[in-house]
Amino acid sequence: MIQLRLSEENFEYDVRGLVMAFYPGEEIQKVDWYAGILPEVELPEGTDGWRRQLLVQYNMVQIVMVVNRRDEDGQEIQPIQGAVPVDISDRTATKSALKRLLYQLLNQDTGKVLPWGTLTGIRPTKIAMGLLEEGKSEAEVAEYMQKEYLVGQEKTQLSIDIAKREKRILQNIDYENGYSMYIGIPFCPTTCLYCSFTSYPFGKWAKRADEYVEAVEKEIKWTAEAFKDKKLNTVYFGGGTPTTLTAAQLDRLLSCVEEHFDFSHLQEYTVEAGRPDSITREKLEVLKKHNVGRISINPQTMKQETLNLIGRHHTVEQIKEIFAMARELGFDNINMDLILGLPGETIDDVRNTMAELKEMAPDNITVHSLAIKRAARLNIFWEKYAHMSMENSDDTMEVAAAAAEELGLKPYYLYRQKNMAGNLENVGYAAEGKEGIYNILIMEEKQSIVAIGAGATTKAVYKDGRIERANNVKDVELYLQQVDEMIERKKKLFADFL
C-alpha cells in the first residue's frame, strides 16, 4: 500500500496519477497531514501497513517531498527526498515542477522509466499540435516535450508525427460552421468482461428496441432542423454495437439520417459494426445501400481462448468470414480494434493476432492498451483473474506497430486513459486517405459534436475555444422517458452557436 500525505489538497489528482503509473495495481491510501516541517517530521501512530509513504509539503516558495520506504520484511530503509522552488501564483508551472520532482523520486525508488514521462492524463498529440500551430519547429516541440514532461524520445517523435498527420487531415474541416454527429446504440449481444461503455445485453431490450429507434429519430430530426445552416462533416454510429439492431431497424435509422441531412459536406460516414456476432450479410447490405463508407469489425484478439474468457461469444473463424463478406460487398475502409494486455495473453499471442490481421489486411487498425476502469466487470471479478498476467509493454506495442507498418498503415491518432496496462497508449493506424476523421475530432476537441442516444455526450466547441458538454442519461429506460429533456439540454448548449 502507498500512503499519501499532502499538506494541502492541491494537485492530489496529479500526484495520484503519477504514483499509480509507477506502482500499477497498488492500493493508494490518503491519510491526514500532520504538523511538522519536512523532512524532519516524526511519523505519528497508526501508520502501519504501508510499503511506501509519500509526504508532500507545499510552502510559499518550494515543494518538499519525502518518500519513506520499507523493504520486503517491513524494515524501514533510507528515505528519498527532494525539493523544488516554485512560484505558487503560477499554477501550471507549479504543477509541472511538482510532477517532475515526483517523477525523479519515484524513478529513483523503482528504477522505472515511464515512456510518457510525467504525462498521465493529457493527450500528448494535443500538446504537439498546439505548439506546431503556434509555429514552433519540430525540434522546439521535441525539446519542450522532453524538458517539460520528461517524455522519452520515441514517444515524443510519435506525438509529433501524429500531430503533423492530424493537422493535414483536418485542414479541410470547417471548425466554425461545420459539426459532426454521433449516434449511440447502447446494445451488444452480450457484455464483454472489460466493458466500461454504456452497453446493455440486447436480449433484455429486444422488445423495446423499436422504441429506442423512435427516440433516436426524434433527436436526429431535431438536430437536422437546428443545424440546418451548418455543415455536417462526419457521422459516426457507435455504442455499444450498432449492428446489434435488426437490419430493418438499421435501415430505418440510416434512412432517417439520409432523409433529413444534406450530405454535400460529409467527409466521413462510419458505422462501428463492432462485434462479429452481431453482423449479417443483410445488415452489411443495409449499410452499403446507405453509403456508409467506413465500418469496424473488431476482433480485439485472434486467440479463441481469450475471446471465450472475455465473454465475446464468437469464433476467430467468424471474424474472418465477416471480414471477407464485407470486402465482397465492396467495403474498402474497414477498421479492426485490438486490445493488448488482455488476461493471460503473451507477446507470442500478440504476434499471432497480428499475423492473422496481416492475412486480412484491414485499412485501419486501432490498438488499445487494456484500461481497467471502475465500471468494468473485469474489475469486479478482479480476484478471479489476478493470477493471470494483464501487462502490456512497449515490446507488444512494438509488435503491433511493426505489423501495421508492414501493412502500409501509419499512426494517425493517439490517446491515453487512466489505468492503462503498462501506462501506455491507444494508437490508430490507417492507410493514407483512410484515417478516421471523427476519431481525430473527438480527441483534438476542435469541432462541435452533437451526440444522440443513451449515454452520449454532446460537446460544443465555442469560437473562443471554450468547450461545454451536455450528457444524455445512460439508462435506456430513463432515456426513453426523457428524450425531450435531452433535446432541451442541447438547445441550451448551442443557444449561442446556432
Ligand code: SF4
Ligand atoms: S462490444 Fe464494446 S460496448 Fe459492447 S460489451 Fe463489448 S466492450 Fe462493451
